[in-house]
Amino acid sequence: MTDTALPEPTREQALLFARVRRMMLIAGLTTALAISAVLTAIGYRLFHEEGSPGAADVTAVLPKGAKIMAAAVAGDRLVVTLDVGGMTEIHTFDAHTLKPAGRLRFSWEP
Numbered sequence: 001m002t003d004t005a006l007p008e009p010t011r012e013q014a015l016l017f018a019r020v021r022r023m024m025l026i027a028g029l030t031t032a033l034a035i036s037a038v039l040t041a042i043g044y045r046l047f048h049e050e051g052s053p054g055a056a057d058v059t060a061v062l063p064k065g066a067k068i069m070a071a072a073v074a075g076d077r078l079v080v081t082l083d084v085g086g087m088t089e090i091h092t093f094d095a096h097t098l099k100p101a102g103r104l105r106f107s108w109e110p
Contacts, residue, residue, distance in 0.1 A: 058098040060091075077101060 009017065062068075063084045070081040078093040090104040 060093070060098075060100075063089075 060080075062082060066082045066084045066089075068080060069083050069088070072079050073095060076095045078095050078098070080091045080093070082089045082091060088106045090106075092101040092103070093099065094101050
């Protein structure tokens, strides 16, 4: 069995090896930084409460004789369409707080 002796690298080869090691170190540190940023973002989203209220019991007062025709969620709004004595009204509420956000009434021209 013969031992193969590795020749000493030349100066150019030694510089190339050092450059490759430095580039690998930079790539490794960048990857570690990216992974830690992603894990930090995930941890923040899991453990940080954004002030969202729990289950809320809200009673919305409708006009007398109103009938709910439709209800839908549009973005961060709850939209309720009402029939009030033959006229159509649209009431919007904030979906997170359930506070009234606006009201739109439709009527006929005289």
